Amino acid sequence: MxxxxxxxxDAPGQGGAKPASTQPVALENAEAQKRFDAxxxxxxxxxxxxxxPEAYRKTLIRQISQHAHSETVGMLPEGNWISRAPSxxxxxxxxxKVQDEGGHGLYxxxxxxxxxxxxxxxxxxxxxxxxxxxxxxxxxxxxxxxVGVIGWLVDGAAIMNQIPLCRCSYGPYARAMxxxxxxxxxxxxxxxxxxxxxxxxxxxxxxxxxxxxxRFWWKCLAMFGPPDTDSPHSAQAMRWGIKRxxxxxxxxxxxxxxxxxxxxxxxTLPDPDLKWNAERQHYDYGQIDWDEFWNxxxxxGPCNKERLATRVKAxxxxxxxxxxxxxxxxxxxxxxxxxxx
Amino acid sequence: MSTATNTTELKxxxxxxxxxxxxxxxxxxxxxxxxxxDAQHALQMARDVYTRRQxxxxxxxxxxxxxxxxxxxxxxxxxxxxxxxIYRHPTFYDIPEEVGHM
Numbered sequence: 001m002x003x004x005x006x007x008x009x010d011a012p013g014q015g016g017a018k019p020a021s022t023q024p025v026a027l028e029n030a031e032a033q034k035r036f037d038a039x040x041x042x043x044x045x046x047x048x049x050x051x052x053p054e055a056y057r058k059t060l061i062r063q064i065s066q067h068a069h070s071e072t073v074g075m076l077p078e079g080n081w082i083s084r085a086p087s088x089x090x091x092x093x094x095x096x097k098v099q100d101e102g103g104h105g106l107y108x109x110x111x112x113x114x115x116x117x118x119x120x121x122x123x124x125x126x127x128x129x130x131x132x133x134x135x136x137x138x139x140x141x142x143x144x145x146x147v148g149v150i151g152w153l154v155d156g157a158a159i160m161n162q163i164p165l166c167r168c169s170y171g172p173y174a175r176a177m178x179x180x181x182x183x184x185x186x187x188x189x190x191x192x193x194x195x196x197x198x199x200x201x202x203x204x205x206x207x208x209x210x211x212x213x214x215r216f217w218w219k220c221l222a223m224f225g226p227p228d229t230d231s232p233h234s235a236q237a238m239r240w241g242i243k244r245x246x247x248x249x250x251x252x253x254x255x256x257x258x259x260x261x262x263x264x265x266x267x268t269l270p271d272p273d274l275k276w277n278a279e280r281q282h283y284d285y286g287q288i289d290w291d292e293f294w295n296x297x298x299x300x301g302p303c304n305k306e307r308l309a310t311r312v313k314a315x316x317x318x319x320x321x322x323x324x325x326x327x328x329x330x331x332x333x334x335x336x337x338x339x340x341x
Numbered sequence: 342m343s344t345a346t347n348t349t350e351l352k353x354x355x356x357x358x359x360x361x362x363x364x365x366x367x368x369x370x371x372x373x374x375x376x377x378x379d380a381q382h383a384l385q386m387a388r389d390v391y392t393r394r395q396x397x398x399x400x401x402x403x404x405x406x407x408x409x410x411x412x413x414x415x416x417x418x419x420x421x422x423x424x425x426x427i428y429r430h431p432t433f434y435d436i437p438e439e440v441g442h443m
Binding site: 047050106183326 | 353354356372373374375376377378379382389390393394410412413
């Protein structure tokens with residue numbers, strides 16, 4: 001789902017990929033680099049066993065694992081609402097959505113593992129706070145309308161970000177994203193439809209939707225990452241075919257697509273500068289508060305501590321299950337081998 | 342997908358490659374990997390991770406370390422020699438038009 005922090009560096013000390021066991025001599029390296037560049041130039045795909053520059057591998061590990069962490073942590077704000085969903089239908093939908101987010105995390109962790117990064121290492125990086133995840137989850141989901149707005153706007157922004165990733169130069173990542181994007185459409189539509197229903201309700205319910213939109217709109221715009229002028233890694237990621245469309249272009253696309261949806265819904269997007277520019281054929285919009293964004297990325301958002309603590313507790317509380325499954329497998333392994341013999 | 346041997350396998354759930362048959366009559370197709378304690382467990386996990394929307398009617402799970410893959414540097418030796426054997430393709434042969442479809 002949520003891809004904002006990809007141009008954000010993790011804290012130092014994150015375990016890198018396993019070093020290559022043999023150091024190829026410089027000449028072979030230059031040849032391999034040439035073949036790699038030719039593949040990228042021809043818009044080809046790189047697969048796990050292919051030679052790739054170390055920086056390409058590291059960038060992908062950081063991006064894919066951050067993406068996986070975001071999916072995993074993304075279960076938390078909505079998961080809080082499962083027990084309080086207003087009807088059995090909404091509860092079933094929300095459970096399915098949260099399960100999808102967990103699934104997306106698993107697709108992505110397995111894609112990152114093809115680059116030589118162990119699952120344990122990635123989880124450890126998340127749980128110790130070294131790795132980043134999308135900042136949008138460091139804000140609380142205060143009302144039921146937030147659940148709808150998360151689907152409509154947060155997942156909507158994520159879809160904008162993720163569709164170009166289906167053409168990423170790294171094969172396993174691109175394939176995982178195709179799977180994710182198919183499911184993401186359900187997430188956005190269920191959120192929007194939930195809000196449509198609320199907007200046909202009481203004045204109080206309508207106000208609840210507007211309030212949720214007010215709180216999430218600017219955070220969603222920040223999800224696309226810093227402006228192009230302030231995004232030092234973007235050029236290299238573009239060169240490598242990891243990134244296809246710039247942060248600002250994606251943000252603009254999202255705004256242009258969302259304004260008509262807001263009109264149909266009957267809510268106001270909280271930006272007095274938001275207006276159609278006939279010359280540009282795009283909507284103009286106001287200033288994003290980047291200080292607030294970086295403050296949250298750097299750990300000082302309203303829910304950073306709570307989210308991480310919940311995640312760590314879930315992992316630790318699940319330890320006995322992992323141990324029991326392994327003990328069971330060990331106990332039954334000899335029998336299986338005997339059967340096979 | 343990974344061909345690296347999982348050295349921490351005794352501590353952790355090993356890695357499995359998952360293949361799903363989307364419908365009867367089609368082949369199983371690789372769709373990703375996951376960690377599980379044993380084969381039965383891997384099947385159960387694969388069902389939850391890869392077939393939440395009726396994507397399949399059958400699942401294969403294979404320990405990742407059981408897969409032997411050809412090396413990218415062997416690509417030419419393995420596959421290039423076929424490039425100049427165009428006589429292996431039906432379009433290599435000119436057949437008179439009156440023969441019709443053959």
